[in-house]
Amino acid sequence: MADLFGGLGGLGDLVGGLTKIMPQDDPNVKVFAAQKELSDLQKQEAEIFCAIGKKVFAADGAAAYPAEADKLKLIQSNIQAAQEKLGVVQGEAQAAESAKQEADAARTCPQCGTMNPEGVKFCQECGTKLGAPEKAFCPQCGQENPTGTRFCGACGARMGE
Numbered sequence: 647m648a649d650l651f652g653g654l655g656g657l658g659d660l661v662g663g664l665t666k667i668m669p670q671d672d673p674n675v676k677v678f679a680a681q682k683e684l685s686d687l688q689k690q691e692a693e694i695f696c697a698i699g700k701k702v703f704a705a706d707g708a709a710a711y712p713a714e715a716d717k718l719k720l721i722q723s724n725i726q727a728a729q730e731k732l733g734v735v736q737g738e739a740q741a742a743e744s745a746k747q748e749a750d751a752a753r754t755c756p757q758c759g760t761m762n763p764e765g766v767k768f769c770q771e772c773g774t775k776l777g778a779p780e781k782a783f784c785p786q787c788g789q790e791n792p793t794g795t796r797f798c799g800a801c802g803a804r805m806g807e
């Protein structure tokens with residue numbers, strides 16, 4: 647490993663080089679690291695107290711902490727309402743997204759793939775009619791076939807272009 651950095655003397659150079667890339671001796675970096683360490687530890691401490699609190703609350707029963715139990719009840723019902731609201735807005739966002747995709751698909755030319763501006767009826771690139779694909783009816787038997795079908799699925803007649 648040391649050979650990679652020019653023999654034994656290279657280690658000091660390596661550390662020096664890294665320090666230049668990541669200035670760990672920068673006073674602000676040191677402050678940030680120390681603050682992060684402290685807040686991480688405080689968070690862990692709070693989580694343990696929280697776990698203890700839940701156990702004590704469960705063991706003693708809600709009646710032992712009437713004021714907190716009331717607040718908790720309110721918060722829990724608010725949580726339920728917030729979850730329902732989240733579900734509703736997620737549904738709305740999903741509907742808006744699929745509506746947008748549908749609109750994008752409707753203005754994308756089935757012939758050449760050009761995406762045209764909204765409200766355009768014919769492709770600006772090749773003149774193909776945009777919007778819902780025309781239904782293809784067999785000229786022979788009248789069977790409705792998917793657009794682009796070459797031969798009627800019912801009678802085998804060649805479909806018109």
Ligand SMILES: [Zn+2]
Binds near residue numbers: 769771774
């Ligand atoms: Zn086109």
Ligand SMILES: [Zn+2]
Binds near residue numbers: 785798800803
């Ligand atoms: Zn047919």
